[in-house]
Amino acid sequence: MSHRTKSAKSVNVLVLSSAMLLAALPPTAQAQGAVEGRVSITERAGEQTEDIGNTIIYLVRNGAASGRLGAADATIAMNGRAFMPRVRVVPVGSKVSFPNQDPFSHNVFSTSPLARFDLGLYPSGRSRDVTFRRAGVVPIYCNIHPRMTSFVLAVATPYYTQVGADGRWRIPNVAAGEYTVHIWHERATPVERPLTVVASGNPAFDVTLDARGFRFVQHRNKFGREYDRSGPDRY
Numbered sequence: 001m002s003h004r005t006k007s008a009k010s011v012n013v014l015v016l017s018s019a020m021l022l023a024a025l026p027p028t029a030q031a032q033g034a035v036e037g038r039v040s041i042t043e044r045a046g047e048q049t050e051d052i053g054n055t056i057i058y059l060v061r062n063g064a065a066s067g068r069l070g071a072a073d074a075t076i077a078m079n080g081r082a083f084m085p086r087v088r089v090v091p092v093g094s095k096v097s098f099p100n101q102d103p104f105s106h107n108v109f110s111t112s113p114l115a116r117f118d119l120g121l122y123p124s125g126r127s128r129d130v131t132f133r134r135a136g137v138v139p140i141y142c143n144i145h146p147r148m149t150s151f152v153l154a155v156a157t158p159y160y161t162q163v164g165a166d167g168r169w170r171i172p173n174v175a176a177g178e179y180t181v182h183i184w185h186e187r188a189t190p191v192e193r194p195l196t197v198v199a200s201g202n203p204a205f206d207v208t209l210d211a212r213g214f215r216f217v218q219h220r221n222k223f224g225r226e227y228d229r230s231g232p233d234r235y
């Protein structure tokens with residue numbers, strides 16, 4: 001028994017010394033840095049940005065396969081005839097659940113070629129889910145309520161975030177290297193910029209998106225037709 005305790009102790013000491021050794025070494029290929037910045041949107045004259053928090057930022061490493069991504073399951077609730085939140089970013093392979101928190105039924109569907117699905121009509125308190133297996137932006141709707149819209153961005157990288165209500169964002173622990181930064185907002189032209197990430201002292205990465213070309217277009221229902229309350233194909 002005492003012998004066991006002793007060997008466990010010496011293993012601990014060994015682990016500790018290697019950790020100290022690593023800490024003393026200069027930055028290597030394992031170096032990681034934080035990247036942060038601020039997003040703003042150029043709007044048409046007289047219009048103000050109220051949805052900057054729906055902006056997604058993700059970093060894709062140049063010339064490298066994304067490797068195995070850990071799934072990060074997420075939730076988009078249906079509440080008050082809206083998808084909450086409106087925008088979610090998840091790594092490819094993640095499952096997104098759609099719980100119905102309203103006292104009446106909703107439908108959830110997408111006609112996107114990246115993830116075509118129809119979860120059917122389900123009542124209050126029920127939840128159904130979709131696993132997003134391909135990278136890209138998937139618009140999601142309800143076949144009963146034409147104003148209900150959400151977007152899932154499935155990304156092939158572990159480095160992503162959604163910006164705050166003040167437009168600020170930060171992604172910690174990014175492996176040093178060459179990246180392409182992608183900035184997405186539903187009303188703006190998507191932006192891609194190169195970025196070199198170093199272990200410390202990355203300069204602020206500020207971007208202004210352009211939403212002046214945006215025009216709202218009502219999406220079609222899951223049958224590819226206009227929403228019609230009196231029609232026979234509501235769900």
Ligand SMILES: [Cu+2]
Nearest residue numbers: 106107142145
């Ligand atoms: Cu609905």
